Amino acid sequence: MSRICHNPRTIAQEQVDRPLAAFARDYGEGERTGWHDHGRAQLLYAIEGVMRVDTPGALFVVPPGRALWVPAEMSHEVRSQGRVAMRALFFRADAARVGEAVPAVLGVSALLRELILAACAEPLEWDEAGRGGHLAALIAEEVARAPRLPFGVPALRDARLKRLAEALATQPASALTLDEWAGRCGASARTLARLFHAETGMGFARWRQTLRLAEAAALLAQGATPARAAAAVGYASAPAFGAAFRAAFGITPGEAR
Known part of the structure:
Protein backbone atom coordinates (compact mmCIF):
# COMPACT_ATOMS: atom_id res chain seq x y z
CA MET A 1 0.00 0.00 0.00
CA SER A 2 1.66 3.23 -1.13
CA ARG A 3 1.59 6.42 0.87
CA ILE A 4 0.85 9.94 -0.35
CA CYS A 5 3.40 12.33 1.13
CA HIS A 6 2.46 15.96 1.48
CA ASN A 7 2.16 18.58 4.18
CA PRO A 8 -1.59 19.10 4.64
CA ARG A 25 -7.50 14.53 -6.24
CA ASP A 26 -7.53 10.98 -7.59
CA TYR A 27 -5.98 8.06 -5.69
CA GLY A 28 -4.97 4.65 -7.02
CA GLU A 29 -5.77 1.30 -5.48
CA GLY A 30 -4.27 0.90 -2.03
CA GLU A 31 -2.96 4.44 -1.61
CA ARG A 32 -3.14 6.09 1.81
CA THR A 33 -2.50 9.57 3.11
CA GLY A 34 -0.84 8.65 6.39
CA TRP A 35 -2.10 10.07 9.67
CA HIS A 36 -2.52 13.86 9.55
CA ASP A 37 -4.89 16.65 10.50
CA HIS A 38 -6.07 19.94 9.04
CA GLY A 39 -6.67 23.35 10.51
CA ARG A 40 -10.03 23.45 8.74
CA ALA A 41 -12.96 21.05 8.82
CA GLN A 42 -13.38 18.85 5.76
CA LEU A 43 -16.18 17.15 3.89
CA LEU A 44 -14.53 14.11 2.30
CA TYR A 45 -16.46 12.87 -0.73
CA ALA A 46 -15.60 10.57 -3.62
CA ILE A 47 -17.48 10.37 -6.90
CA GLU A 48 -15.83 7.01 -7.51
CA GLY A 49 -14.34 4.35 -5.25
CA VAL A 50 -14.58 3.59 -1.55
CA MET A 51 -12.67 5.54 1.08
CA ARG A 52 -11.69 3.98 4.38
CA VAL A 53 -11.06 6.72 6.89
CA ASP A 54 -9.47 5.92 10.24
CA THR A 55 -9.91 8.31 13.16
CA PRO A 56 -8.87 7.81 16.80
CA GLY A 57 -12.43 6.83 17.70
CA ALA A 58 -13.75 4.91 14.71
CA LEU A 59 -13.21 3.50 11.24
CA PHE A 60 -15.53 4.89 8.57
CA VAL A 61 -16.23 3.10 5.30
CA VAL A 62 -17.39 5.83 2.89
CA PRO A 63 -18.85 4.63 -0.43
CA PRO A 64 -20.08 6.94 -3.21
CA GLY A 65 -23.32 8.61 -2.19
CA ARG A 66 -21.91 9.24 1.27
CA ALA A 67 -19.45 11.82 2.61
CA LEU A 68 -17.51 12.10 5.85
CA TRP A 69 -17.43 15.25 7.92
CA VAL A 70 -14.02 15.55 9.62
CA PRO A 71 -13.76 18.34 12.22
CA ALA A 72 -10.79 20.70 12.24
CA GLU A 73 -7.70 19.37 14.05
CA MET A 74 -9.04 15.79 13.93
CA SER A 75 -6.27 13.28 13.21
CA HIS A 76 -7.24 10.84 10.45
CA GLU A 77 -5.93 8.65 7.64
CA VAL A 78 -7.62 8.02 4.29
CA ARG A 79 -7.09 4.68 2.52
CA SER A 80 -8.38 3.97 -0.97
CA GLN A 81 -10.24 0.82 -1.92
CA GLY A 82 -10.15 0.69 -5.67
CA ARG A 83 -9.56 3.89 -7.62
CA VAL A 84 -10.87 6.84 -5.63
CA ALA A 85 -11.82 10.16 -7.22
CA MET A 86 -11.97 12.46 -4.20
CA ARG A 87 -13.78 15.80 -4.39
CA ALA A 88 -13.49 17.35 -0.95
CA LEU A 89 -14.41 20.67 0.64
CA PHE A 90 -12.52 22.63 3.31
CA PHE A 91 -14.59 24.83 5.64
CA ARG A 92 -13.24 27.96 7.34
CA ALA A 93 -14.01 28.08 11.08
CA ASP A 94 -16.99 30.41 10.69
CA ALA A 95 -18.48 28.21 7.95
CA ALA A 96 -17.83 24.92 9.78
CA ARG A 97 -20.80 25.53 12.08
CA VAL A 98 -22.91 23.58 9.56
CA GLY A 99 -21.10 20.38 10.60
CA GLU A 100 -20.45 18.41 13.76
CA ALA A 101 -17.86 18.52 16.52
CA VAL A 102 -17.23 14.81 15.84
CA PRO A 103 -16.77 12.83 12.61
CA ALA A 104 -20.07 11.98 10.92
CA VAL A 105 -21.11 10.20 7.73
CA LEU A 106 -23.58 12.24 5.68
CA GLY A 107 -25.98 11.17 3.00
CA VAL A 108 -25.19 13.11 -0.19
CA SER A 109 -28.20 14.19 -2.21
CA ALA A 110 -28.06 14.53 -5.98
CA LEU A 111 -28.10 18.30 -5.48
CA LEU A 112 -25.20 18.30 -3.02
CA ARG A 113 -23.18 16.07 -5.34
CA GLU A 114 -23.59 18.51 -8.21
CA LEU A 115 -22.81 21.46 -5.95
CA ILE A 116 -19.54 19.83 -4.86
CA LEU A 117 -18.56 19.24 -8.48
CA ALA A 118 -19.49 22.81 -9.37
CA ALA A 119 -17.38 24.13 -6.49
CA CYS A 120 -14.42 22.12 -7.78
CA ALA A 121 -14.76 23.91 -11.12
CA GLU A 122 -14.60 27.37 -9.50
CA PRO A 123 -11.28 29.20 -9.03
CA LEU A 124 -9.78 28.97 -5.55
CA GLU A 125 -10.51 32.64 -4.87
CA TRP A 126 -14.05 32.59 -6.21
CA ASP A 127 -16.22 35.69 -6.43
CA GLU A 128 -18.05 36.00 -3.11
CA ALA A 129 -20.69 38.21 -4.74
CA GLY A 130 -21.07 35.96 -7.79
CA ARG A 131 -21.63 32.30 -8.69
CA GLY A 132 -19.08 31.02 -6.19
CA GLY A 133 -20.82 32.79 -3.33
CA HIS A 134 -24.19 31.37 -4.33
CA LEU A 135 -22.72 27.86 -4.53
CA ALA A 136 -21.10 28.18 -1.11
CA VAL A 153 -17.18 1.13 13.35
CA PRO A 154 -15.85 1.94 16.85
CA ALA A 155 -12.07 1.71 16.99
CA LEU A 156 -10.37 -0.72 19.35
CA ARG A 157 -7.28 0.17 21.37
CA ASP A 158 -6.35 -2.98 23.27
CA ALA A 159 -3.76 -5.03 21.35
CA ARG A 160 -5.77 -8.24 21.76
CA LEU A 161 -8.92 -6.62 20.41
CA LYS A 162 -6.96 -5.11 17.54
CA ARG A 163 -5.79 -8.57 16.48
CA LEU A 164 -9.40 -9.75 16.51
CA ALA A 165 -10.57 -6.69 14.54
CA GLU A 166 -7.86 -7.06 11.89
CA ALA A 167 -8.76 -10.72 11.38
CA LEU A 168 -12.48 -9.95 11.09
CA ALA A 169 -11.88 -7.09 8.68
CA THR A 170 -10.10 -9.59 6.44
CA GLN A 171 -12.78 -12.28 6.91
CA PRO A 172 -16.00 -10.58 8.07
CA ALA A 173 -17.97 -13.78 7.44
CA SER A 174 -16.06 -15.63 10.16
CA ALA A 175 -18.48 -17.34 12.54
CA LEU A 176 -15.97 -17.82 15.36
CA THR A 177 -17.48 -17.17 18.78
CA LEU A 178 -15.90 -14.94 21.39
CA ASP A 179 -14.76 -18.08 23.24
CA GLU A 180 -13.00 -19.25 20.08
CA TRP A 181 -11.43 -15.84 19.50
CA ALA A 182 -10.19 -15.83 23.08
CA GLY A 183 -7.81 -18.68 22.38
CA ARG A 184 -6.38 -16.82 19.39
CA CYS A 185 -6.08 -13.44 21.10
CA GLY A 186 -4.38 -14.50 24.33
CA ALA A 187 -7.19 -13.48 26.68
CA SER A 188 -10.24 -15.10 28.23
CA ALA A 189 -13.67 -14.59 26.67
CA ARG A 190 -14.72 -12.74 29.82
CA THR A 191 -11.79 -10.34 29.48
CA LEU A 192 -12.54 -9.71 25.81
CA ALA A 193 -16.22 -9.10 26.56
CA ARG A 194 -15.30 -6.62 29.29
CA LEU A 195 -12.88 -4.81 26.97
CA PHE A 196 -15.47 -4.56 24.18
CA HIS A 197 -17.94 -2.88 26.51
CA ALA A 198 -15.29 -0.60 28.00
CA GLU A 199 -13.90 0.55 24.63
CA THR A 200 -16.99 0.62 22.42
CA GLY A 201 -20.01 0.62 24.69
CA MET A 202 -21.33 -2.47 22.91
CA GLY A 203 -20.92 -6.22 23.06
CA PHE A 204 -18.91 -8.32 20.63
CA ALA A 205 -21.95 -9.48 18.62
CA ARG A 206 -23.20 -5.94 18.03
CA TRP A 207 -19.72 -4.64 17.19
CA ARG A 208 -19.22 -7.48 14.70
CA GLN A 209 -22.58 -6.73 13.08
CA THR A 210 -21.57 -3.06 12.74
CA LEU A 211 -18.33 -4.11 11.04
CA ARG A 212 -20.12 -6.57 8.75
CA LEU A 213 -22.69 -4.01 7.61
CA ALA A 214 -20.00 -1.42 6.93
CA GLU A 215 -18.07 -3.94 4.84
CA ALA A 216 -21.27 -4.90 3.03
CA ALA A 217 -21.89 -1.24 2.18
CA ALA A 218 -18.44 -1.08 0.58
CA LEU A 219 -19.14 -4.22 -1.47
CA LEU A 220 -22.50 -2.89 -2.64
CA ALA A 221 -20.87 0.38 -3.70
CA GLN A 222 -18.44 -1.62 -5.83
CA GLY A 223 -21.30 -3.35 -7.64
CA ALA A 224 -21.86 -6.54 -5.63
CA THR A 225 -25.43 -7.82 -5.57
CA PRO A 226 -27.21 -7.78 -2.18
CA ALA A 227 -27.09 -11.59 -2.08
CA ARG A 228 -23.35 -11.67 -2.75
CA ALA A 229 -22.65 -8.92 -0.22
CA ALA A 230 -24.74 -10.72 2.39
CA ALA A 231 -22.85 -13.98 1.92
CA ALA A 232 -19.46 -12.24 1.92
CA VAL A 233 -20.04 -10.75 5.37
CA GLY A 234 -21.59 -13.82 6.97
CA TYR A 235 -25.35 -13.57 6.47
CA ALA A 236 -26.87 -16.89 5.45
CA SER A 237 -30.26 -15.26 4.87
CA ALA A 238 -30.67 -12.43 2.37
CA PRO A 239 -33.91 -11.21 4.05
CA ALA A 240 -32.16 -11.08 7.44
CA PHE A 241 -29.31 -9.11 5.87
CA GLY A 242 -31.75 -6.74 4.19
CA ALA A 243 -33.60 -6.11 7.45
CA ALA A 244 -30.38 -5.48 9.39
CA PHE A 245 -29.01 -3.18 6.68
CA ARG A 246 -32.18 -1.13 6.51
CA ALA A 247 -32.40 -0.88 10.30
CA ALA A 248 -28.81 0.42 10.44
CA PHE A 249 -28.74 2.77 7.44
CA GLY A 250 -32.35 3.59 6.61
CA ILE A 251 -32.08 2.28 3.04
CA THR A 252 -32.25 -1.16 1.47
CA PRO A 253 -29.13 -2.93 0.13
CA GLY A 254 -30.53 -2.47 -3.38
CA GLU A 255 -30.80 1.28 -2.88
CA ALA A 256 -27.26 1.38 -1.48
CA ARG A 257 -25.98 -0.44 -4.55
Whole structure:
Protein backbone atom coordinates (compact mmCIF):
# COMPACT_ATOMS: atom_id res chain seq x y z
CA MET A 1 0.00 0.00 0.00
CA SER A 2 1.66 3.23 -1.13
CA ARG A 3 1.59 6.42 0.87
CA ILE A 4 0.85 9.94 -0.35
CA CYS A 5 3.40 12.33 1.13
CA HIS A 6 2.46 15.96 1.48
CA ASN A 7 2.16 18.58 4.18
CA PRO A 8 -1.59 19.10 4.64
CA ARG A 9 -1.08 22.42 6.40
CA THR A 10 0.53 24.03 3.35
CA ILE A 11 -2.11 23.29 0.74
CA ALA A 12 -3.86 26.34 -0.70
CA GLN A 13 -7.30 25.21 0.50
CA GLU A 14 -6.08 25.67 4.09
CA GLN A 15 -4.95 29.24 3.43
CA VAL A 16 -7.48 30.87 1.10
CA ASP A 17 -9.73 33.52 2.61
CA ARG A 18 -13.07 32.02 1.59
CA PRO A 19 -15.76 30.25 3.65
CA LEU A 20 -15.04 27.03 1.76
CA ALA A 21 -12.53 25.74 -0.74
CA ALA A 22 -12.79 22.71 -3.03
CA PHE A 23 -10.09 20.06 -3.39
CA ALA A 24 -9.92 17.45 -6.16
CA ARG A 25 -7.50 14.53 -6.24
CA ASP A 26 -7.53 10.98 -7.59
CA TYR A 27 -5.98 8.06 -5.69
CA GLY A 28 -4.97 4.65 -7.02
CA GLU A 29 -5.77 1.30 -5.48
CA GLY A 30 -4.27 0.90 -2.03
CA GLU A 31 -2.96 4.44 -1.61
CA ARG A 32 -3.14 6.09 1.81
CA THR A 33 -2.50 9.57 3.11
CA GLY A 34 -0.84 8.65 6.39
CA TRP A 35 -2.10 10.07 9.67
CA HIS A 36 -2.52 13.86 9.55
CA ASP A 37 -4.89 16.65 10.50
CA HIS A 38 -6.07 19.94 9.04
CA GLY A 39 -6.67 23.35 10.51
CA ARG A 40 -10.03 23.45 8.74
CA ALA A 41 -12.96 21.05 8.82
CA GLN A 42 -13.38 18.85 5.76
CA LEU A 43 -16.18 17.15 3.89
CA LEU A 44 -14.53 14.11 2.30
CA TYR A 45 -16.46 12.87 -0.73
CA ALA A 46 -15.60 10.57 -3.62
CA ILE A 47 -17.48 10.37 -6.90
CA GLU A 48 -15.83 7.01 -7.51
CA GLY A 49 -14.34 4.35 -5.25
CA VAL A 50 -14.58 3.59 -1.55
CA MET A 51 -12.67 5.54 1.08
CA ARG A 52 -11.69 3.98 4.38
CA VAL A 53 -11.06 6.72 6.89
CA ASP A 54 -9.47 5.92 10.24
CA THR A 55 -9.91 8.31 13.16
CA PRO A 56 -8.87 7.81 16.80
CA GLY A 57 -12.43 6.83 17.70
CA ALA A 58 -13.75 4.91 14.71
CA LEU A 59 -13.21 3.50 11.24
CA PHE A 60 -15.53 4.89 8.57
CA VAL A 61 -16.23 3.10 5.30
CA VAL A 62 -17.39 5.83 2.89
CA PRO A 63 -18.85 4.63 -0.43
CA PRO A 64 -20.08 6.94 -3.21
CA GLY A 65 -23.32 8.61 -2.19
CA ARG A 66 -21.91 9.24 1.27
CA ALA A 67 -19.45 11.82 2.61
CA LEU A 68 -17.51 12.10 5.85
CA TRP A 69 -17.43 15.25 7.92
CA VAL A 70 -14.02 15.55 9.62
CA PRO A 71 -13.76 18.34 12.22
CA ALA A 72 -10.79 20.70 12.24
CA GLU A 73 -7.70 19.37 14.05
CA MET A 74 -9.04 15.79 13.93
CA SER A 75 -6.27 13.28 13.21
CA HIS A 76 -7.24 10.84 10.45
CA GLU A 77 -5.93 8.65 7.64
CA VAL A 78 -7.62 8.02 4.29
CA ARG A 79 -7.09 4.68 2.52
CA SER A 80 -8.38 3.97 -0.97
CA GLN A 81 -10.24 0.82 -1.92
CA GLY A 82 -10.15 0.69 -5.67
CA ARG A 83 -9.56 3.89 -7.62
CA VAL A 84 -10.87 6.84 -5.63
CA ALA A 85 -11.82 10.16 -7.22
CA MET A 86 -11.97 12.46 -4.20
CA ARG A 87 -13.78 15.80 -4.39
CA ALA A 88 -13.49 17.35 -0.95
CA LEU A 89 -14.41 20.67 0.64
CA PHE A 90 -12.52 22.63 3.31
CA PHE A 91 -14.59 24.83 5.64
CA ARG A 92 -13.24 27.96 7.34
CA ALA A 93 -14.01 28.08 11.08
CA ASP A 94 -16.99 30.41 10.69
CA ALA A 95 -18.48 28.21 7.95
CA ALA A 96 -17.83 24.92 9.78
CA ARG A 97 -20.80 25.53 12.08
CA VAL A 98 -22.91 23.58 9.56
CA GLY A 99 -21.10 20.38 10.60
CA GLU A 100 -20.45 18.41 13.76
CA ALA A 101 -17.86 18.52 16.52
CA VAL A 102 -17.23 14.81 15.84
CA PRO A 103 -16.77 12.83 12.61
CA ALA A 104 -20.07 11.98 10.92
CA VAL A 105 -21.11 10.20 7.73
CA LEU A 106 -23.58 12.24 5.68
CA GLY A 107 -25.98 11.17 3.00
CA VAL A 108 -25.19 13.11 -0.19
CA SER A 109 -28.20 14.19 -2.21
CA ALA A 110 -28.06 14.53 -5.98
CA LEU A 111 -28.10 18.30 -5.48
CA LEU A 112 -25.20 18.30 -3.02
CA ARG A 113 -23.18 16.07 -5.34
CA GLU A 114 -23.59 18.51 -8.21
CA LEU A 115 -22.81 21.46 -5.95
CA ILE A 116 -19.54 19.83 -4.86
CA LEU A 117 -18.56 19.24 -8.48
CA ALA A 118 -19.49 22.81 -9.37
CA ALA A 119 -17.38 24.13 -6.49
CA CYS A 120 -14.42 22.12 -7.78
CA ALA A 121 -14.76 23.91 -11.12
CA GLU A 122 -14.60 27.37 -9.50
CA PRO A 123 -11.28 29.20 -9.03
CA LEU A 124 -9.78 28.97 -5.55
CA GLU A 125 -10.51 32.64 -4.87
CA TRP A 126 -14.05 32.59 -6.21
CA ASP A 127 -16.22 35.69 -6.43
CA GLU A 128 -18.05 36.00 -3.11
CA ALA A 129 -20.69 38.21 -4.74
CA GLY A 130 -21.07 35.96 -7.79
CA ARG A 131 -21.63 32.30 -8.69
CA GLY A 132 -19.08 31.02 -6.19
CA GLY A 133 -20.82 32.79 -3.33
CA HIS A 134 -24.19 31.37 -4.33
CA LEU A 135 -22.72 27.86 -4.53
CA ALA A 136 -21.10 28.18 -1.11
CA ALA A 137 -24.34 29.34 0.51
CA LEU A 138 -26.31 26.47 -1.00
CA ILE A 139 -23.63 23.92 -0.07
CA ALA A 140 -23.77 25.11 3.54
CA GLU A 141 -27.55 24.66 3.55
CA GLU A 142 -27.36 21.17 2.03
CA VAL A 143 -24.63 20.01 4.43
CA ALA A 144 -26.62 21.25 7.41
CA ARG A 145 -29.72 19.38 6.17
CA ALA A 146 -27.96 16.16 5.10
CA PRO A 147 -28.94 13.04 7.06
CA ARG A 148 -26.32 11.71 9.48
CA LEU A 149 -25.74 7.96 9.05
CA PRO A 150 -24.23 5.36 11.45
CA PHE A 151 -21.48 4.07 9.14
CA GLY A 152 -18.74 4.22 11.78
CA VAL A 153 -17.18 1.13 13.35
CA PRO A 154 -15.85 1.94 16.85
CA ALA A 155 -12.07 1.71 16.99
CA LEU A 156 -10.37 -0.72 19.35
CA ARG A 157 -7.28 0.17 21.37
CA ASP A 158 -6.35 -2.98 23.27
CA ALA A 159 -3.76 -5.03 21.35
CA ARG A 160 -5.77 -8.24 21.76
CA LEU A 161 -8.92 -6.62 20.41
CA LYS A 162 -6.96 -5.11 17.54
CA ARG A 163 -5.79 -8.57 16.48
CA LEU A 164 -9.40 -9.75 16.51
CA ALA A 165 -10.57 -6.69 14.54
CA GLU A 166 -7.86 -7.06 11.89
CA ALA A 167 -8.76 -10.72 11.38
CA LEU A 168 -12.48 -9.95 11.09
CA ALA A 169 -11.88 -7.09 8.68
CA THR A 170 -10.10 -9.59 6.44
CA GLN A 171 -12.78 -12.28 6.91
CA PRO A 172 -16.00 -10.58 8.07
CA ALA A 173 -17.97 -13.78 7.44
CA SER A 174 -16.06 -15.63 10.16
CA ALA A 175 -18.48 -17.34 12.54
CA LEU A 176 -15.97 -17.82 15.36
CA THR A 177 -17.48 -17.17 18.78
CA LEU A 178 -15.90 -14.94 21.39
CA ASP A 179 -14.76 -18.08 23.24
CA GLU A 180 -13.00 -19.25 20.08
CA TRP A 181 -11.43 -15.84 19.50
CA ALA A 182 -10.19 -15.83 23.08
CA GLY A 183 -7.81 -18.68 22.38
CA ARG A 184 -6.38 -16.82 19.39
CA CYS A 185 -6.08 -13.44 21.10
CA GLY A 186 -4.38 -14.50 24.33
CA ALA A 187 -7.19 -13.48 26.68
CA SER A 188 -10.24 -15.10 28.23
CA ALA A 189 -13.67 -14.59 26.67
CA ARG A 190 -14.72 -12.74 29.82
CA THR A 191 -11.79 -10.34 29.48
CA LEU A 192 -12.54 -9.71 25.81
CA ALA A 193 -16.22 -9.10 26.56
CA ARG A 194 -15.30 -6.62 29.29
CA LEU A 195 -12.88 -4.81 26.97
CA PHE A 196 -15.47 -4.56 24.18
CA HIS A 197 -17.94 -2.88 26.51
CA ALA A 198 -15.29 -0.60 28.00
CA GLU A 199 -13.90 0.55 24.63
CA THR A 200 -16.99 0.62 22.42
CA GLY A 201 -20.01 0.62 24.69
CA MET A 202 -21.33 -2.47 22.91
CA GLY A 203 -20.92 -6.22 23.06
CA PHE A 204 -18.91 -8.32 20.63
CA ALA A 205 -21.95 -9.48 18.62
CA ARG A 206 -23.20 -5.94 18.03
CA TRP A 207 -19.72 -4.64 17.19
CA ARG A 208 -19.22 -7.48 14.70
CA GLN A 209 -22.58 -6.73 13.08
CA THR A 210 -21.57 -3.06 12.74
CA LEU A 211 -18.33 -4.11 11.04
CA ARG A 212 -20.12 -6.57 8.75
CA LEU A 213 -22.69 -4.01 7.61
CA ALA A 214 -20.00 -1.42 6.93
CA GLU A 215 -18.07 -3.94 4.84
CA ALA A 216 -21.27 -4.90 3.03
CA ALA A 217 -21.89 -1.24 2.18
CA ALA A 218 -18.44 -1.08 0.58
CA LEU A 219 -19.14 -4.22 -1.47
CA LEU A 220 -22.50 -2.89 -2.64
CA ALA A 221 -20.87 0.38 -3.70
CA GLN A 222 -18.44 -1.62 -5.83
CA GLY A 223 -21.30 -3.35 -7.64
CA ALA A 224 -21.86 -6.54 -5.63
CA THR A 225 -25.43 -7.82 -5.57
CA PRO A 226 -27.21 -7.78 -2.18
CA ALA A 227 -27.09 -11.59 -2.08
CA ARG A 228 -23.35 -11.67 -2.75
CA ALA A 229 -22.65 -8.92 -0.22
CA ALA A 230 -24.74 -10.72 2.39
CA ALA A 231 -22.85 -13.98 1.92
CA ALA A 232 -19.46 -12.24 1.92
CA VAL A 233 -20.04 -10.75 5.37
CA GLY A 234 -21.59 -13.82 6.97
CA TYR A 235 -25.35 -13.57 6.47
CA ALA A 236 -26.87 -16.89 5.45
CA SER A 237 -30.26 -15.26 4.87
CA ALA A 238 -30.67 -12.43 2.37
CA PRO A 239 -33.91 -11.21 4.05
CA ALA A 240 -32.16 -11.08 7.44
CA PHE A 241 -29.31 -9.11 5.87
CA GLY A 242 -31.75 -6.74 4.19
CA ALA A 243 -33.60 -6.11 7.45
CA ALA A 244 -30.38 -5.48 9.39
CA PHE A 245 -29.01 -3.18 6.68
CA ARG A 246 -32.18 -1.13 6.51
CA ALA A 247 -32.40 -0.88 10.30
CA ALA A 248 -28.81 0.42 10.44
CA PHE A 249 -28.74 2.77 7.44
CA GLY A 250 -32.35 3.59 6.61
CA ILE A 251 -32.08 2.28 3.04
CA THR A 252 -32.25 -1.16 1.47
CA PRO A 253 -29.13 -2.93 0.13
CA GLY A 254 -30.53 -2.47 -3.38
CA GLU A 255 -30.80 1.28 -2.88
CA ALA A 256 -27.26 1.38 -1.48
CA ARG A 257 -25.98 -0.44 -4.55
